Amino acid sequence: MATESAGPLGREELIEAYRVMRTIRAFEERVHTEFGTGELPGAVHLYAGQEAVAAGVCGALTEGDYIASTHRGHGHAIAKGCDINAMMRELYGKAGGSCNGKGGSMHIADFERGMLGANGVAAGGAPLACGSALTAKVLERPHVSVAFVGDGAANQGSFAESLNLATVWQLPVVFVVEDNGYAQATGTRYHLRGLDVARRAEAYGMPAVVVDGTDYFAVRAAADEAVKRARDGGGPSLIECQAGRFFGHMEGFDQQGYRGEGEVERLRADADCLVRFAAASALSTEQLAEVDVTVDAAVEVAVADAKAAPVPELSELLTDVYVSY
Amino acid sequence: MATESAGPLGREELIEAYRVMRTIRAFEERVHTEFGTGELPGAVHLYAGQEAVAAGVCGALTEGDYIASTHRGHGHAIAKGCDINAMMRELYGKAGGSCNGKGGSMHIADFERGMLGANGVAAGGAPLACGSALTAKVLERPHVSVAFVGDGAANQGSFAESLNLATVWQLPVVFVVEDNGYAQATGTRYHLRGLDVARRAEAYGMPAVVVDGTDYFAVRAAADEAVKRARDGGGPSLIECQAGRFFGHMEGFDQQGYRGEGEVERLRADADCLVRFAAASALSTEQLAEVDVTVDAAVEVAVADAKAAPVPELSELLTDVYVSY
């Protein structure tokens, strides 16, 4: 495991990293509250607790790089620079949403920012990221692709095939496995038999590391290395990040009774990536507080805007099926 | 790698092992000749060269055990005790074939002998073998299941998922990967990057070994161990067997131009499992010759019988779609 260290990041970068993580947290906590009122439709999977993974990985990327996300995609989208107003509108199914309201939480995308989309199918993003990596390779562009995959989704065949394809084609892709301990209510002790997914990647012939996913700096260091390798033509890598989720699998779905006694409380108390980051980053209380205020206000705006936004035109039902038909 | 040794097998067992391998060889060589005449229809993938794998693995099994096979399934079927007359009829699409002529080479099966079928889909047998292993486990029967999978098919997602499912459910199943160096014209150096599939199985949490697939005794020893483990409730294992195929990928399909200069000749000269077996087994020339004569005669009978057999009734087109509909 890489160890915690603020490393070579400058102050601006540190503040930006905190802003990203803090935005994800505020966004998710607020969505949780809003869902509770019954007004927010759909299947919403919250990312709170795992922020350092999205922020650490996307911190290593440029705007032209690609990410392919999961059903739990808000954090990845925010870290890749997606507009939270458009995202919030998307969650509410409103016009002006990231996908004009037609995708919802599970399909938020922003191709202009290299966010290829959340995905409703487990490991659905892995082959897509191989594809955007292929584009970069064939067109000789310097872009790297990242596929986020959950611990449970790592058992999907399409994920294993993607590891193989990426090594055979030597694609500039980084697989990021987010081990949050569960696939729905099923623990990794059962579905992975407690084993690291990283070992599988090695067996396919790519370098792989396991890092503490609540440690921004550890994630970032691993990502910097893997992204550099990919960008330099060194092929794929895998990073396995361990970080628990604070909420249930899906809003309104589970009571988390499958979790250990006090498990979530312990996570919030001892494994909060924001707290750990604040301590390790040596940013001042004022610097942090300034970000907090801006972020909270921005999320407030996003919610108000989304609620006030119009619903899509009914004609939207039939558009965008094809470019031409 | 396990080393060559006749080990603890008695003479009857040795003769039986030779009979099985010799039958496969004679069957395949003859099918090759018959295909050349243009009379034999269909997609026929010959097993010659890999006989020690089927024989060694199935030698470790009882009648009640199951095997799930591949598109290159004749050898597995013969080793599991299927009737070569019925098999040959099947190849010709005749009444009385293993599948009444409705399956063909790629679907030869014999459920009474635990042969769950060749399979036209790469790695198609792996999930099926997990299923028969589940049957044994749930009904508390002492049966073990074997899934044969080619090197190329080992890249299929369904195979990776089967490894995972077998470990999670601790199924009495043995995965046998037959590395014959190629998937069609694509070499393992390319599609596996020269890596052992065994490492993947270990990453999923099961014991795995690599053995020389032209060495009956090495295969048999590995199979005995893995089958015993499975039968004793110790869960799944994987055996990777390396043995080249003598013929092309499929009859009438390829000219083998993708193979190295003299590669096939070297295989036949230096890596013929029958020759190696004969030498290591210490069976006498007479004992071997007796088997040779019987086997050749049996194959002759099978071909004559198959050619003379009637085609299926036209009504068969519509039967066996369902038990009831």
Add this chain to the structure above:
Amino acid sequence: MTQSPRVLSYLDALNEALALEMAADPSVVVFGEDNVGGHGCDGTMGHAWGPTRGLHNQFPKQIFDAPITEAAFVGAAVGAAATGLRPVADLLFVDFAGVCFDQILNQAAKLRYMVGGKAKVPMVLRAMWGTGMRRGAQHSQALYSLFTHIPGLKVVAPSNPVDAKGLLASAIQDDDPVIFFEHKLLYFGSRGVVPEERYTIPIGEAKVVREGGDVTIVAVGRMVNEALGAAEKLAAEGIQAEVIDPRTLSPFDFDTVYASVEKTSRLVVVDESSPRCSIATDIAGTVAENRFASLSAAVRTVTGPHAPVPFSPVLEDAFAPNADKIVDAVRSTLPSSVISKAS
């Protein structure tokens, strides 16, 4: 039954069927992701959400969780079925058939035929389907048309708790592979008096859920209720619609539809899926082939559009057919004299 009638949800009716079949036959095994409901990291178990909730208490050896490996566990269901079990595998959303489609298309459906009848595959694949839950394009499909196209499969789609329980029992007892469609809006939205005892409803028998002489409406799954709603509205105009719930899509009880069309001479088919190569055009085309002479008007299909299912509630609500659209379709089959008389 002399006791006061017992009302069950569609979800609980399915749960009861699973329990009764497991109790009656130890070779019935049930598995899928979170079918038990998790083996939490500290071993805590039993948080299933759907129709399998709580079953592990009674049947600890017959129900278990699977990792997210649909290709492996659906394929394992085929292998298990062919060797002595009666597996009931759970796909969760039918949309996930995509990741295990080979197991359905090429293994389950064809095994018996390919081996010349020398094996059978008594398995059930349960799956949630349909629009209305704001789940977006990858969690809202119907897809039964795909399975109906495939020889070797049986396809069942009950519209109410009584049928759900009886048809699931039949599916489990059936010797062929059955894809069992559970409309997610019916889980809690459909309730009915369900007999407590074990019973079956035959696969392949449609049900005339409302009699009428003017037009035949065939509707699938949740659309049965919409069709009944349409029939009410039409009745107010003096138009008597006969509503048929096929219940099973493969085999399909065309005889019941034919008999109705011979009486009414008009056919409207209501199907929540997209139109092309759908169950709607299938029924329309087959009736036009085999009962052309009975038809006095063009057949009408009422389906979702040729589009994925949108997320936004306002758009999703416009996707599926509803009673009003059905009423319009019925009107279009009637001579204008009848309609003007009615309105």
Add this chain to the structure above:
Amino acid sequence: MTQSPRVLSYLDALNEALALEMAADPSVVVFGEDNVGGHGCDGTMGHAWGPTRGLHNQFPKQIFDAPITEAAFVGAAVGAAATGLRPVADLLFVDFAGVCFDQILNQAAKLRYMVGGKAKVPMVLRAMWGTGMRRGAQHSQALYSLFTHIPGLKVVAPSNPVDAKGLLASAIQDDDPVIFFEHKLLYFGSRGVVPEERYTIPIGEAKVVREGGDVTIVAVGRMVNEALGAAEKLAAEGIQAEVIDPRTLSPFDFDTVYASVEKTSRLVVVDESSPRCSIATDIAGTVAENRFASLSAAVRTVTGPHAPVPFSPVLEDAFAPNADKIVDAVRSTLPSSVISKAS
């Protein structure tokens, strides 16, 4: 063209289309298992068997082999298409769609819609289909009905070399995902005069391949030739059949079929796949809905049976429709007076 006409096989026509499109656009990439034809263990390359044979010599950077990972490489085609390439992925047999069906159903088909039109997926998935090669149940299916059912996909199935070349070019240039069906018996069995230059044939346009006023026959892929054979036989009896090759199944050129049925008042649809929820019932049902008044007889479908494809040649030959069965179907649409007059 002033030179003597050049005859190409269907297979070579496809090869030429791939070459011309790769040459014209460096973002066109071609991959699949053995599309180059192997990286032999000593590095020997280039033993592709099918339409991609030899292309790596001219386009070493644009064509490459994939391991047996259809889910990964078809999914990669989606991701590549959405980010700037025009991938042409090769499934080999369409039956293998089973192992990557999610990539087709839930990713390729839906991506554009799910993101509100902010991406496009210009990819082609090539696949061999059809009966006749004695390949058994898992290598002989049609399956185009499944893809036609799925909104977001285009489905093309040319019946001859000229169309094959022009439609493959269109498919590659098209901005939507196209499933491209190549009938394996046509590869060598269908030859024709094919222009050397780069050209396209529009997706979505049917072709009237034979004119006639008595009955409309719509036939798909290899069945076009059988339909033409039937038309010859019928012509000998004085019955003039109009034969339509839809060429594209989604979008479907219903207008051309409607126009023909308005003229002939009779429709026979010929489809090599199984009947339920097929392109055959789709066309039959849609015509019965939209041109009921034009029909003077029941629509007729001529399809394979509701069964997997058997291996045994004698059984396989009985599976697919042929000219005789089409003739019978046509006769059944005609008034008995016409038939008795004719025979």
